[in-house]
Amino acid sequence: MTDTIDRSGTSGATPESEVLDRLVVRFAGDSGDGMQLTGDRFTSVSASFGNDLSTLPDFPAEIRAPAGTVNGVSSFQVHISDHDITTPGDEPNVLVAMNPAALKADLHRLEMGGTLIINEDAFDERNLEKAEYESNPLDDGTISGYRVIKVPMTSMTKDACEPLGVKPRDAERSKNFFALGLVSFMYTRPIQPTLDWIEQKFSKNEQVAAANAAALKAGFHFGETTEQVGHRYEVRPASLPPGEYTSITGNTALAWGLVAAGQLAKLPVTLGSYPITPASDILHELSRHKHFGIRTVQAEDEIAAAGMALGAAYAGHLGVTTTSGPGLALKSETISLATAIELPMLIIDIQRGGPSTGLPTKTEAADLNLALYGRHGEAPLPVVASYTPAQCFHAAIEAVRIALKYRTPVILLSDGYLANGSEPWLIPEIDSLPDISVPFQTEFNGTDGDGNPTYLPYLRDPDTLARPWAIPGTPGLMHRVGGLEKSDETGNVNYTPANHQLMGDLRQAKLDRIASDYPATEVHGDADADICLLTWGSTYAAVHAAWQRQRRAGHQLAWIHLTHLSPLPNDLGDLLRKFPKVLVPELNRGQLCNVVRGKYLVDAKSVSKMSGLPFRTAEIEAAIEEART
Amino acid sequence: MSDTAVNLTTKKDWASDQEVRWCPGCGDYGILQAVQQLMPDLGVTPENTVFISGIGCSSRFPYYMNTYGMHSIHGRAPAIATGLKVARPDLDVWVITGDGDGLSIGGNHLIHALRRNVNLTILLFNNRIYGLTKGQFSPTSELGKVTKSTPFGSIDPPFNPLAIAIGAEASFVARTHDLDRQHMMSIFKAAHDHQGASFVEIYQNCNVFNDGQFSEVTKRSVRDEMMIDLVQGEKILFGAERQRGVMMGSDGFLKLVDVADVGIDKILVHDRYAPHPSLAAALARLSHDDHSPTPFGIFRETERPEYAGAVSAQVAAASERNGPGDLGALLRSNGTWSVA
Numbered sequence: 001m002t003d004t005i006d007r008s009g010t011s012g013a014t015p016e017s018e019v020l021d022r023l024v025v026r027f028a029g030d031s032g033d034g035m036q037l038t039g040d041r042f043t044s045v046s047a048s049f050g051n052d053l054s055t056l057p058d059f060p061a062e063i064r065a066p067a068g069t070v071n072g073v074s075s076f077q078v079h080i081s082d083h084d085i086t087t088p089g090d091e092p093n094v095l096v097a098m099n100p101a102a103l104k105a106d107l108h109r110l111e112m113g114g115t116l117i118i119n120e121d122a123f124d125e126r127n128l129e130k131a132e133y134e135s136n137p138l139d140d141g142t143i144s145g146y147r148v149i150k151v152p153m154t155s156m157t158k159d160a161c162e163p164l165g166v167k168p169r170d171a172e173r174s175k176n177f178f179a180l181g182l183v184s185f186m187y188t189r190p191i192q193p194t195l196d197w198i199e200q201k202f203s204k205n206e207q208v209a210a211a212n213a214a215a216l217k218a219g220f221h222f223g224e225t226t227e228q229v230g231h232r233y234e235v236r237p238a239s240l241p242p243g244e245y246t247s248i249t250g251n252t253a254l255a256w257g258l259v260a261a262g263q264l265a266k267l268p269v270t271l272g273s274y275p276i277t278p279a280s281d282i283l284h285e286l287s288r289h290k291h292f293g294i295r296t297v298q299a300e301d302e303i304a305a306a307g308m309a310l311g312a313a314y315a316g317h318l319g320v321t322t323t324s325g326p327g328l329a330l331k332s333e334t335i336s337l338a339t340a341i342e343l344p345m346l347i348i349d350i351q352r353g354g355p356s357t358g359l360p361t362k363t364e365a366a367d368l369n370l371a372l373y374g375r376h377g378e379a380p381l382p383v384v385a386s387y388t389p390a391q392c393f394h395a396a397i398e399a400v401r402i403a404l405k406y407r408t409p410v411i412l413l414s415d416g417y418l419a420n421g422s423e424p425w426l427i428p429e430i431d432s433l434p435d436i437s438v439p440f441q442t443e444f445n446g447t448d449g450d451g452n453p454t455y456l457p458y459l460r461d462p463d464t465l466a467r468p469w470a471i472p473g474t475p476g477l478m479h480r481v482g483g484l485e486k487s488d489e490t491g492n493v494n495y496t497p498a499n500h501q502l503m504g505d506l507r508q509a510k511l512d513r514i515a516s517d518y519p520a521t522e523v524h525g526d527a528d529a530d531i532c533l534l535t536w537g538s539t540y541a542a543v544h545a546a547w548q549r550q551r552r553a554g555h556q557l558a559w560i561h562l563t564h565l566s567p568l569p570n571d572l573g574d575l576l577r578k579f580p581k582v583l584v585p586e587l588n589r590g591q592l593c594n595v596v597r598g599k600y601l602v603d604a605k606s607v608s609k610m611s612g613l614p615f616r617t618a619e620i621e622a623a624i625e626e627a628r629t
Numbered sequence: 630m631s632d633t634a635v636n637l638t639t640k641k642d643w644a645s646d647q648e649v650r651w652c653p654g655c656g657d658y659g660i661l662q663a664v665q666q667l668m669p670d671l672g673v674t675p676e677n678t679v680f681i682s683g684i685g686c687s688s689r690f691p692y693y694m695n696t697y698g699m700h701s702i703h704g705r706a707p708a709i710a711t712g713l714k715v716a717r718p719d720l721d722v723w724v725i726t727g728d729g730d731g732l733s734i735g736g737n738h739l740i741h742a743l744r745r746n747v748n749l750t751i752l753l754f755n756n757r758i759y760g761l762t763k764g765q766f767s768p769t770s771e772l773g774k775v776t777k778s779t780p781f782g783s784i785d786p787p788f789n790p791l792a793i794a795i796g797a798e799a800s801f802v803a804r805t806h807d808l809d810r811q812h813m814m815s816i817f818k819a820a821h822d823h824q825g826a827s828f829v830e831i832y833q834n835c836n837v838f839n840d841g842q843f844s845e846v847t848k849r850s851v852r853d854e855m856m857i858d859l860v861q862g863e864k865i866l867f868g869a870e871r872q873r874g875v876m877m878g879s880d881g882f883l884k885l886v887d888v889a890d891v892g893i894d895k896i897l898v899h900d901r902y903a904p905h906p907s908l909a910a911a912l913a914r915l916s917h918d919d920h921s922p923t924p925f926g927i928f929r930e931t932e933r934p935e936y937a938g939a940v941s942a943q944v945a946a947a948s949e950r951n952g953p954g955d956l957g958a959l960l961r962s963n964g965t966w967s968v969a
Binding site for chain 2: 044047048050237240241242243244245246247248252256259260263268270272289290291292293294295297299300301303304305307308309310311312313314315316317319333334337341427428430448472473474475476477478479480481482483484492493
C-alpha cells in the first residue's frame with residue numbers, strides 16, 4: 001500500500017452538515033464483533049481527511065472471552081479534531097453499542113446528552129441475561145438522558161447480503177461494517193477508501209469482501225434515509241504542518257525506529273523476542289522486513305531472547321530484545337551481564353498492568369523502578385521513555401544511539417497505550433535523521449607487560465568512558481569477556497578490592513556522562529509559575545491537554561517532560577527547585593516522584609492512577625486545581 | 630582431514646596468557662589440552678573462533694583459549710551462542726557447559742539449541758556433581774547420593790544427557806571421557822565438522838567432590854570390559870577378546886551378550902547415520918549406572934537444515950525478492966496523505 005491517498009474528493013461533507021471542532025467516537029461490541037477493525041478504519045479515513053487524531057483501543061486479555069458478557073467487550077475510542085490534540089478524549093460524544101454488554105460496559109463513559117447508536121437486534125433476552133441486565137435498558141429509562149438511535153443492524157446487514165448468496169450466519173459477521181457505514185454518514189466520512197481497502201484486504205475471499213462492502217453501503221444509505229439521524233456533522237481538517245503524513249501506532253513506530261536505527265548505525269539488527277502482550281507486534285513487524293538485513297528469532301523464553309540479543313551484540317550486530325514487564329524481570333540477569341561486559345544492547349519494555357500477568361491488554365507505567373534498579377549489584381544503565389505513538393520512532397533511534405556510543409545496554413520504556421494507540425505522523429526526511437554509527441576496533445591499542453602490541457578491551461575513550469568494540473573475526477584482537485570482575489584496561493579476571501572499587505566507579509561515571517549529550521531541559525509554559533508538572537512516558541498526552549486548557553483559562557503553569565530517565569538531565573534539580581509545587585502524574589504509585597524527591601530533595605507530589613487506563617485530561621486538571629488551592 | 634590440511638596454527642597459538650585455575654588433578658585440564666591440541670588440525674583460525682560458556686568449573690574454559698570468548702550466565706550459553714551464530718554464521722562457535730549448567734538451570738536453552746540445530750559444538754562436562762558451589766548433587770547424580778544438600782541421600786532421579794539430546798532431536802550425539810586425549814580429539818573433530826548442533830558428553834572426573842565417579846568404567850585396567858567402542862559400520866563388540874557384544878532381544882530391548890552364546894550374526898552393527906533415532910536412543914540407555922559396560926563414540930549423526938543458515942537464507946531471499954531495504958518506502962508503506 002505505497003499509494004498516496006488523495007485528499008481531493010475524499011470529503012463527504014455536505015452543505016447541510018454542521019461543523020464540530022472535535023469529536024470522540026467509541027465503538028463497543030463483543031470481542032468477535034470486529035470493533036478494533038471498525039475503529040481503525042474510521043481512524044484511517046479521518047487521518048487521510050486531514051484531521052488530527054488520537055486513538056485508544058481497549059480490549060480484553062482473552063482472545064474470545066465468553067460471547068455477550070461484559071468481560072468480553074472490546075472497544076475502540078477515537079478522537080478526531082480540527083486542531084492539535086494528544087489524547088483519545090475523556091468522554092465520548094458518540095457511543096456505538098453492538099450488544100447489551102457493550103452498553104453496560106461503556107454507557108457510563110458517554111457524555112450526558114451524547115449520541116448512542118444501538119444495534120437493537122442484539123437486545124434479546126439471552127444477551128440481556130448474559131450482560132446481567134434485569135430489565136431491557138432500551139425500555140427502562142437507562143438511556144433516557146441520551147440521543148438514541150436504535151437500528152436493527154444485524155437483520156439489515158443480513159438483508160443487504162442476501163442477494164449475494166451469503167449465508168445469514170456469515171452475513172451477520174459484517175454488521176460492524178454496517179455500523180461503520182452509518183457512523184460514516186452521520187459524521188461525513190467518505191466510504192470509498194474503506195470500500196477500496198475491503199477489496200484489497202479480502203481479495204482472497206470475494207464473498208466476504210462483497211458482504212462487507214454491501215454492509216458498509218447499507219449502513220451509509222440507512223443514514224441517508226432514516227429520519228432518526230437528522231442532520232449530519234463534520235470535523236474539518238486540522239491545520240497541521242505541511243508535508244506527507246501517515247497514521248502510525250506506537251509499536252509500528254518502534255519497529256520502524258529499529259529498522260531506521262540499524263540503517264543509521266550501519267549495523268544489521270538481530271532481534272531475540274518471546275511473544276508477550278503488548279510487545280509481540282514489534283516482533284511481527286520486524287519479521288516482515290528481512291530485506292533490511294534484519295534477523296528475528298522467536299526464542300524459547302524471555303531469558304534466551306535477551307541472551308540472543310547479547311550474543312548478537314558481541315558479534316557486532318545491533319542486538320535487541322522486546323518484552324513487557326514480566327519478561328523484563330526475567331531478562332534482568334542478562335542485562336546485568338551486559339552492563340558488566342559493556343556491550344551495546346537494546347531492551348524494549350512495553351509496559352502493561354501488573355504485577356504478574358496483571359492486566360496484559362491494559363496500560364500502566366509501573367516498570368520504571370524495575371528499569372532503573374532491577375538488577376543485582378550496582379549495574380547502572382540508561383533508561384529512555386517514549387511519549388507519543390509516533391515519537392516511539394525517534395525514541396528507538398535515541399536509545400540505540402546511547403547504547404552504541406557508550407557500549408551499554410539501554411532500556412526503552414513504552415506502554416500498552418502508546419503501543420496500540422495511533423496518531424498522524426509527519427514522515428521525517430531520512431536525511432534529517434542522525435548518523436549514530438560507531439567504529440569497531442580493528443587495531444592494537446596498547447602494549448602488554450613485555451612491551452608487545454596488544455588489545456586492551458577495557459581501555460576507555462577518555463570522553464565517553466566507552467570501551468572499544470572489537471568483534472570476532474578481527475585478527476589479533478581475540479579477547480574474552482565475562483561476568484567475573486575484570487581489570488580496567490586488560491579485562492583480565494581481577495578480584496582485588498581496589499580494582500572492584502575502580503570498575504564500579506567507572507561504570508557509574510560512564511552512565512553519568514551520557515547526560516552531557518542532552519539538550520537543555522525545556523520548561524513549557526510559565527517559568528515563574530507556582531506549579532510545575534513533571535512527566536514521563538504516555539502521560540504526556542493528558543498532561544499536554546490539561547496544561548493547554550489551564551493556560552488558556554488564564555492560569556500560570558509550567559511543565560517539564562522527561563525522555564531520559566537515567567541518567568536524569570544535569571539541569572533538572574535546579575529547575576525543579578525553583579517551583580514551590582511540583583506535581584508528578586504517573587500511571588504508578590509515584591515512582592518518578594520518589595526518584596526526584598530522593599535525588600533533589602524537592603517536595604514533589606505524586607498524582608497516581610492505577611486503573612489500567614490512561615489519565616483523563618480532567619483528572620490532571622483536577623489535580624492541578626487542588627494543588628492551586 | 631588433518632593429514633592433508635595445512636595447519637595454519639600450532640597448539641601454542643590457541644592457549645591464552647591466563648593462568649589455568651582449576652583444582653590440581655581436575656579432569657578439565659585433560660579436556661583443555663585435547664581441545665588446544667586439536668584446534669590446529671581443524672583448519673580454523675583463533676580470530677574466527679568463539680567459545681561461549683555458562684557458569685561452573687567447566688565454564689572457566691573460554692578464559693584459557695586464545696580466541697574470542699564469553700564467560701556468560703549460568704545456563705544461558707546456548708542462547709547467547711545462538712544469537713552470536715545467527716548474527717555471524719561465518720564464525721566457529723563452541724559452547725562449554727556442565728551437567729548443572731546445561732541440564733539444570735540451562736536445560737531449556739540446551740534442548741532448544743539442539744532442536745533448532747544451530748551449528749554449535751556443545752561440550753558438556755559431566756562430573757555428576759556441583760563443583761564450583763562445593764559439592765551438591767547435580768541433575769546427573771545417582772539416586773541416593775549423599776552430598777551437603779542431601780545428607781540422607783538424593784531422592785532426585787538423574788537425567789541421561791544423551792537421551793535428552795536425542796529426544797531434543799540433536800543431529801550429532803557423542804560421548805567421550807577425560808582420560809583419553811586421542812578419543813576426545815577424534816570426537817571433538819567429528820563434532821566440529823558436523824553441520825548442525827553437535828552434542829558431546831564428556832565423562833569428567835571431579836577429584837575434589839566426586840572423585841572416581843567413572844573409574845569403574847574408564848580406568849585403564851577395566852576399559853576393555855567396561856567401555857563399548859561404537860565404530861561406524863562395525864559390529865558392536867567389546868571385551869579384551871571382543872568376546873562380548875550388543876544384540877536386540879526378541880522383546881525389542883538391547884542386551885549385552887556373549888558372542889559365543891548367540892553367534893556373531895546376532896550382534897548389532899552400529900550405524901550412527903541411521904535416519905531413525907531409535908537405535909541411538911537405545912544405545913544411550915544401555916548403561917544405567919557407572920558400574921556396567923557403557924558405550925562411547927558417536928551415537929548419532931544426521932543431516933538436517935542448520936538454523937543460522939536458514940535465517941540467513943530467509944534474509945537473502947527477502948533481499949532478492951524486495952531489493953535492499955528502502956527506509957523512505959517503509960515509512961510510507963501503510964498509506965500516506967499530504968497536507969499542503
